[in-house]
Amino acid sequence: MSNPPKFTPDLDSVPGDFYARADECLACGIPPHIAPSLFGWIEEKKCYWKRQPETDEEIALAIRVLQSQESDCHRYCGNDPRILSSVPEFCDYLPSKPAPVPDPTFHLTEQPTFISRLLAWLRRA
Numbered sequence: 001m002s003n004p005p006k007f008t009p010d011l012d013s014v015p016g017d018f019y020a021r022a023d024e025c026l027a028c029g030i031p032p033h034i035a036p037s038l039f040g041w042i043e044e045k046k047c048y049w050k051r052q053p054e055t056d057e058e059i060a061l062a063i064r065v066l067q068s069q070e071s072d073c074h075r076y077c078g079n080d081p082r083i084l085s086s087v088p089e090f091c092d093y094l095p096s097k098p099a100p101v102p103d104p105t106f107h108l109t110e111q112p113t114f115i116s117r118l119l120a121w122l123r124r125a
């Protein structure tokens with residue numbers, strides 16, 4: 001597991017970057033239909049992560065589950081940029097944005113410029 005989950009994880013799921021929030025289940029039953037290789041089902045109770053995704057195909061399935069869930073009960077606490085960009089609303093640790101660059105400021109200068117020196121020279125001539 002890359003980072004600690006920000007919400008209390010369901011203890012029936014295997015530990016890992018994908019996790020189910022404890023006590024959030026509405027018994028929709030969707031994840032075991034979308035990804036039966038990753039999810040188990042405790043009858044009339046809840047789904048749980050029986051395996052963490054490892055292959056690209058399994059990660060795509062896990063992303064699909066997060067996109068399809070009805071009660072925001074599944075989350076991701078890892079650092080894989082593919083997953084962070086696919087389901088940012090369900091990720092615990094999004095990369096921080098770079099600090100904004102301040103707008104440039106301009107100041108009038110008292111220093112003579114080439115043009116002002118040229119004009120002064122022409123006036124004197």
Ligand code: SF4
Pocket residue numbers: 020024025026027028029030031045046047048069070071073074
């Ligand atoms: S996706 Fe959420 S609401 Fe649906 S069965 Fe799983 S834990 Fe329950």
